Amino acid sequence: MNSETKDVCEICTNLCSSVLQKTIDNQSVTSDSFYTSTKNSYLFHCSACNYFFTKTQFEMEDFYSDKYSLLHEGFFQDQIVFLPDGAPIERNRYQADYIKNLTCNLDIRSICDIGCGKGLTIKLLSEDLNNLDTFVYDLGQDSYKLVWEKYIPTTRVLPSLNGVKKRFDLVYSFFVAEHVENLDSYINTCINLINEDGAFIACLPDIAQNHGDIFVSDHLRHMSHANLQSYLNNTSLAEFDFKIWTDQSLRALFFAVGKRETLRSLNVESKDNISNLGEVCRDKILSLWPKNNKTQILNSIANKDLILWGSQFYGKLAALTLSLKDVLVVDGNPHFQGTIFSLPNGKKVIVQGPETLYQNNCKNHVILLCMNDTAARALQQKLPEEIKAKAITLF
Ligand SMILES: [Zn+2]
Numbered sequence: 001m002n003s004e005t006k007d008v009c010e011i012c013t014n015l016c017s018s019v020l021q022k023t024i025d026n027q028s029v030t031s032d033s034f035y036t037s038t039k040n041s042y043l044f045h046c047s048a049c050n051y052f053f054t055k056t057q058f059e060m061e062d063f064y065s066d067k068y069s070l071l072h073e074g075f076f077q078d079q080i081v082f083l084p085d086g087a088p089i090e091r092n093r094y095q096a097d098y099i100k101n102l103t104c105n106l107d108i109r110s111i112c113d114i115g116c117g118k119g120l121t122i123k124l125l126s127e128d129l130n131n132l133d134t135f136v137y138d139l140g141q142d143s144y145k146l147v148w149e150k151y152i153p154t155t156r157v158l159p160s161l162n163g164v165k166k167r168f169d170l171v172y173s174f175f176v177a178e179h180v181e182n183l184d185s186y187i188n189t190c191i192n193l194i195n196e197d198g199a200f201i202a203c204l205p206d207i208a209q210n211h212g213d214i215f216v217s218d219h220l221r222h223m224s225h226a227n228l229q230s231y232l233n234n235t236s237l238a239e240f241d242f243k244i245w246t247d248q249s250l251r252a253l254f255f256a257v258g259k260r261e262t263l264r265s266l267n268v269e270s271k272d273n274i275s276n277l278g279e280v281c282r283d284k285i286l287s288l289w290p291k292n293n294k295t296q297i298l299n300s301i302a303n304k305d306l307i308l309w310g311s312q313f314y315g316k317l318a319a320l321t322l323s324l325k326d327v328l329v330v331d332g333n334p335h336f337q338g339t340i341f342s343l344p345n346g347k348k349v350i351v352q353g354p355e356t357l358y359q360n361n362c363k364n365h366v367i368l369l370c371m372n373d374t375a376a377r378a379l380q381q382k383l384p385e386e387i388k389a390k391a392i393t394l395f
Pocket of ligand 1: 013
């Protein structure tokens with residue numbers, strides 16, 4: 001076996017093998033929907049602790065500052081997440097409310113947001129809570145500086161996390177832990193910033209709730225509750241304890257570090273304390289990578305014209321892993337109809353509505369359902385028989 005395809009598990013030090021085949025044009029393993037070049041990256045699975053992790057070498061050194069600088073154009077542009085009752089809410093609004101609710105029993109005067117990005121969460125928090133002393137830190141500070149000066153002028157910026165004298169009542173960090181090279185050093189740097197009775201609160205994607213996360217190239221770890229528990233059990237946290245819980249709206253694993261008393265007063269909802277949302281099943285996750293069962297799929301689509309149903313993450317993933325060169329793309333979401341879908345070879349296709357499928361000129365077509373299995377099942381139940389007969393579930 002090639003030495004590149006082995007790596008050490010950061011939880012149990014087991015030597016692990018990479019688990020996904022490369023695509024025909026050697027795009028490897030994990031990739032995001034922008035076809036970020038990650039030919040030297042691999043997804044590994046530790047069979048000893050059932051843990052997926054990614055080793056990525058970005059070809060662009062300034063990956064973070066470059067990619068995320070695009071966001072400046074709309075400070076208030078935000079992703080949408082869904083509340084348990086299905087109602088949509090903007091992600092940063094949700095995060096600010098979440099922090100407020102979680103820490104409602106603590107006396108918080110000073111807060112630091114690590115990996116704040118544009119700073120929208122801390123802006124909303126400081127509007128809601130009066131007299132809060134706010135600080136931010138972000139690796140991409142050169143590109144965010146002007147945005148911060150404009151939108152969060154009273155928030156102070158930490159230029160570096162080393163040598164900070166101030167201690168905070170609360171340090172929080174949303175979706176940073178999956179990006180950092182050295183998790184132990186990140187956690188210890190953050191807990192060095194908290195007061196004796198303070199708390200450090202962080203979250204990362206929960207693989208049990210979000211299987212697709214293993215394909216995101218700049219997410220270096222894809223943890224389950226059990227993985228995080230083992231990791232933190234083995235990590236030295238100075239005089240502090242830790243606590244882990246999950247959140248459904250963010251599909252995230254949360255952890256907090258602080259004194260036992262502080263952790264006890266965090267307002268975690270009892271439903272989020274369920275430690276196991278179901279065993280993370282290796283085979284089920286790996287079957288999401290169409291390349292792994294490619295022969296069967298390619299046989300069934302040979303010499304047929306292809307239609308991708310789904311223009312987002314899973315559509316891009318199918319195009320990448322099956323090296324698709326010529327397709328029609330349809331999407332049931334009117335927001336995506338009329339937008340451009342780029343193929344890995346650079347070809348651009350205009351996304352159409354599904355009514356295209358009912359036209360006579362689609363006789364010799366195969367429809368690849370590019371969505372998660374729940375969505376595919378729901379869609380198939382609604383399709384007329386002649387369309388259903390042409391549809392293949394990919395994920
Ligand atoms: Zn392991």
